[in-house]
Amino acid sequence: MSTQHKVTFPSGEATLTGNLFLPDGETRAPGIVVAGTWTSVKEMMADRYAERLADRGYAALSFDFTGFGESEGEPRDVEDPARKVRDIHHAVTFLAAHPSVDADRLGALGICAAAMYMADNAAHDPRVGALALVAPWLHDAVICEAAYGGADAVSQKIKLAREARARFTRTGEVEVVPVVSATDERAAMPYAIDFYLNPARGGIPAWPNRFAVMAWEDWLTYDSIALAPLITQPTQLVHGADAAVPDGARRFHAGLAGPRDILWTDGTQFDFYDQEPQVTLAVDTVAAHFGRTLR
Template sequence: MNKVNLYIGLVSLLLSISGNIHAQNNMLSKKQEKMVTISSFAAKGELDKLHVELNAGLDAGLTVNEVKEVLVHLYAYCGFPRSLRGLQTFMTVLDERKARGINDTWGREASPITDTRDKYERGKEILAELAGVTPPEGRATAGYAGFSPEIETFLKEHLFADIFERDVLTYAQREMVTVSVLMSIGGVEPMLNSHMNLSINVGITPAHLKEMIRIIEVNIGGKEANAASTVLNEVLQSKGLRIDTQSSEVINGVKVEKVSFRNRIDINVVGNLYYPSNLDIQRKYPAIVVGHTFTGVKEQTSGLHAQRLAELGYVALAFDASFWGESGGTPRNIEVPEIRVEDFSAAVDFLSNLAIVDKDRIGGLGICGGGGYIVSAAAIDHRIKAIATVSMYDLGRARRQGLGDAISYEQRMNTLDRIGELRTKEFRGEARTNTLGVPAQITEADTENTREFYDYYRTPRAQHPRTDTSYSLTSQAPMMNFFPFVQIETISPRPLLFIVGERAVSAYFSEEAYRKAAEPKELFVVPGASHVDLYDRPESLSISLPKLDSFFKQYLK
């Protein structure tokens, strides 16, 4: 039974890893991510955040019994009070979801335990199986086991027999929960070391553990993540494994390296740094910071543009905005315009301190919503010497007036009234209300524009497990208060380039910015292209990329 459990755990863990072709080896599935966050917030007693993640876990496909088992399991590592408060919070979540008409899947119950052998011996065998060793003879008497035989009995009989023997969760899943708890509570590094070793033995890879540490950094804190990283390095060194696996790769001759830096709000921003082909470390290169779309991540169009710019000879940095993707900031998936603007300047901070970058030749590129943010950043950051946008979207105007200015003043006021009510409810612990940037399904009534966004974000063309385009509906209020072009004329004499598609319904955002900007400026229209075509369509990029290259070569001399 245990070998079957272990085998199923290994297979299910491997099959559940998802992501694009360059990232899949170090990605956790959405269900696994939520097991980590649920375990962490329950262990820390952060019930408001736990409430949100319990909802998200169920939405991601965890069954009710799986979540219950997680919350029961963690009591052995952080105590009955945390476990019971977690279960009480979960009961509230289930009641709220039932009231909203959501029928969650309960899933399988634990199989009856039919093994009648001595529980100490069973627990000892399970621990040996987790560790990949032969069970020792007799009882343990060294260390704490000799000092307190009682705790040794409890550990073997209750933890490894009563708890680990239950088959609602696999061994791999239980170790994932255990490691998440130990990383979150801190101060238990020897136990964390032991369970990281056990995790690797049952199929959790070093890359998965690194991803778990990143989740801890985002949701719990840098101190806890740094301590966990130190332990993981020790574990990997003891096993003779590489410590920096999957930290860089080469694509079409371009080296891509995972980097991170902190912005002025002390949020950790994670990016992919793209080095030019045939890199000469004795040279100083021009650099471009690339900002992603609204509700997007760096692995989508911003990463594609950074890759192509590096192929053209630039150092390029595509980063996840705060609260999105791999970057830090809680709560997750919220839009804070002033911090999105700050992220661009923080990226310039980082690039300015790279030995291979000429700090006087740094440009900025923003795509879709990132276009409005780079314009706003450039107005106050003179280190950005040349500014380009692709399919720019003024998120402030779009939220105030709707696409095509179709929203009336009264409709806007009603939206703000609703947001105020939601903030009041969420403050007292009710579940957060999210909305989708791109619909999960399309209908015959949807416009061509909506269909194009769906085709990009909801299909293998560009969908990514770190974003489903969901964001907090209350984010719409601060977005309404965002006016990216309010001092665009002060960017002069630094140049501005606005690239738009001939058929783009969003073209009027770039046209307005062009009218308000001072010279030098240029509005460049790609014939036949729509808004989304400029994200990745080869026929559109064959026109827009040479234009970006000539623009940056001219102004980043």
């Protein structure tokens, strides 16, 4: 069992809010920073994984990134990879200083898009001793073109992003579209996804379903595959052939510089967020990985 504690910590000029899950009866447990999908808030999937890890003996921190959820920061709802990597770095700093955490045993878990950001931080942060990625969305230019309708479609999104950024610079207005919509073709994901639209799953009041149009350029030009050769920490991936961009996971895994393993299992991308048996299988695999490597 575990206990949940509301915490805050600084990241740049913003104060971030998180949930620290601590295992019962443990002192100075290994610490794991956990984060989830693009645009998500901690309650959608990061809390679930952090609590499960705490039940298995880890001090696990989930948190809202700058400009999302309960955390401070402007502009809001901007999927900014560099800002998110910075937030992860500060989350590791907070966790390392906590009296219930063993600062010599720190790990990182990224789910979906946070796999890219956790990988980026791990590539440059020697305090992170082990990395785990669940249903990882790992992309480069090739994968973005395949995922978003080709080079012309990607170029159009980048054009829209630059126009929205210029408008924000002039007026302070953040142009937003839905993250997910079955009816709005401007949505970042213009189709019905039950996880995001179902209030019993991820469609919760804390998540406003807003995507800042100016974020497209930084998202589409972010190369996470190139990070793999920089990562020497032991790395575990858990993914499904029917989940998102499996080719990215294969290429990233092949390029890792350190010890690596990948578990292929059944399930769609969204099953790994909140469905069984995918969540338990992923948590057990990740916990075992941290148990072997954070000694």
